[in-house]
Amino acid sequence: MNDTTARRRLALAATALAAVLVTAGCGPATGPEQSTSPTPSPTENACGDARPVEALQTAIDKAAAPEEGWSVESSDITEFNACSSLSWVVLKTESGSDSAPEQVAFFHFGVYDSTAYDEYFAFPTSVERIDDATVTVTWTYPEAIDRNGEKRTESMSTYTWSDVTFSIDREGELPPYADGDEWNNNGPAPSN
Structure with a gap:
């Protein structure tokens, strides 16, 4: 085998290896006939992998649950966004x-972080997006003076992801009851 043939084979092998590595996600394309699109950042790679049902199962496994447990079918995954x-x-x-x-x-970015509060809440909860890193959670419950559940009042908190503390503020x-008040199924217990 002459030098020219050996160089061609080596160049073909290098091109084939580069194509395999790019296809496997191990690096950017470098040859002239290959794609020059940028390699996705780690965040972009991670966010594409998480799926709502898997995220739900992770939350079910990690969050404190009532005696009957959380339901995969009844839970709401419509606002999960891994990106x-x-x-x-x-x-x-x-x-x-x-x-x-x-x-x-x-x-x-698709990775379970925490719950809105340590305990679950036995009345309707709503969540509204403010921006990509901020949401509000509103808890609706009977007023202390109205045990029949017809009159409702609300508490609201704003949750924001902080890139400084790498946590939710x-x-x-x-x-x-989150402030230590006694609570029962009909609402907060009256204070003395």
């Missing part, structure tokens, strides 16, 4: 009643 700084799923039980337990589980009010 968002802060997204969420709402964990629910099978009963689906107005006073059934609910919990909000937060995710940062909370500002605002929590439901009454």
